[in-house]
Amino acid sequence: MILQVDRVTKRFGGLVALDSVDLAVEEGEILGVIGPNGAGKSTLLNVIAGAHKSTSGTISLCGERITGLSASQICRRGIGRTFQIPKPFGRMSALENVLVASTFGDPTLRGDALARAEHTLEFVGFTADPETPAGSLNTAHLRRLDLARALASRPRLLLLDESAAGLTPNELSDLQGLVLRIREQGVSILIVEHLMRLIMELCDRIAVLHYGQVLAVGTAAEICRNEQVATAYLGEQYLL
Ligand SMILES: Nc1ncnc2c1ncn2[C@@H]1O[C@H](COP(=O)(O)OP(=O)(O)O)[C@@H](O)[C@H]1O
Ligand SMILES: [Mg+2]
Structure with a gap:
């Protein structure tokens, strides 16, 4: 297991952005995280990358606890991340x-x-x-x-936050190829994305976040068939 997130909660004042989240990324896996706006996807990436401190819970990279380390320490341990809004x-x-x-x-x-x-x-x-x-x-x-x-x-784990936003169809297919080439180099990937097609095609497994909770984790087919997910988020057109 490259990344293990155990019962991670993040509160912003009274708001529970992440509510006891359990999640794991396997070595070489592309794990997708989907969920409506405000579900906690970016907060999850921020907490994993050390940009925000979790309120409780533990996070491990390759079996070593990284909970509470600074963003720069976590980067050096081998987690790279992109931003929903890039800030070069x-x-x-x-x-x-x-x-x-x-x-x-x-x-x-x-x-x-x-x-x-x-x-x-x-x-x-x-x-x-x-x-x-x-x-x-x-x-x-x-x-x-x-x-x-x-x-x-040189990350071992790459966190992508809506890298597809604002791209044309051609750019999207370039991105898709690129993500696969990154994985071929031995990098595991956690990808947050709104575009269902991209997620369905790229990811080995998909986790659905809803109000800060993990509603379901499974393959694209399993997620599409999950009634709870359909009701909460996807809409009936995504049911197989
Ligand atoms: N820095 C912050 N301070 C206060 N509230 C925040 C902060 N970042 C995110 N939130 C809140 O946490 C919730 C989850 O936000 P976010 O993780 O950005 O969702 P998503 O990326 O899934 O759209 C939202 O209700 C958002 O308003
Ligand atoms: Mg976000």
Whole structure:
């Protein structure tokens, strides 16, 4: 098991954003997390990545507790993440943004950080000029840059937060291929996504979050057949 989330609760004041969530990502797995707006998907990623501290519960990466570690410590332990709204250093070039991550993620490898940053941009299909200031990139390139930044720290587990948002159909199919190539490199993936087709096609298993609770976990077919899920979220058109 690469990631184990045990009874994780996150409260924001009186609001329970995550309510005793149990979830596991297996080595080499692509696990999808779906759920309506406000279900707690981004909060789950933020808590796993250490951006928010959980109120209670434990999280382990490869059997070692990472609960309570800072975001930077968790990054160095091997979790990379993208953001629902990418926030690169706008005045730095795309390449410099990735360079920061590739240097940070593994400081012992500083010597070839530049080559790795260039290679990572190429790997994610970033076709704009690498010297372009990140602040002036379009959505597709911004998302690819965010992904390159997350990959540059050499994660064992990658957390993707709605990477497909705002992409054209062609860009979507590129993203789908890319996610599979990332997995082929031995990276496990937890992907939060609104686009059902993408999730259904990509994921080994899917977890459904609803009001901060895990309503169901299973294969795409199992989730489609789950009546509780259909009632809560999917709508009847998704039933097989
Ligand atoms: N930093 C925060 N402070 C207060 N409430 C938050 C914060 N982040 C998220 N929430 C609340 O937690 C709930 C879950 O939000 P979120 O995880 O963003 O949902 P999702 O990503 O599934 O749309 C929502 O009710 C949201 O308003
Ligand atoms: Mg979200």
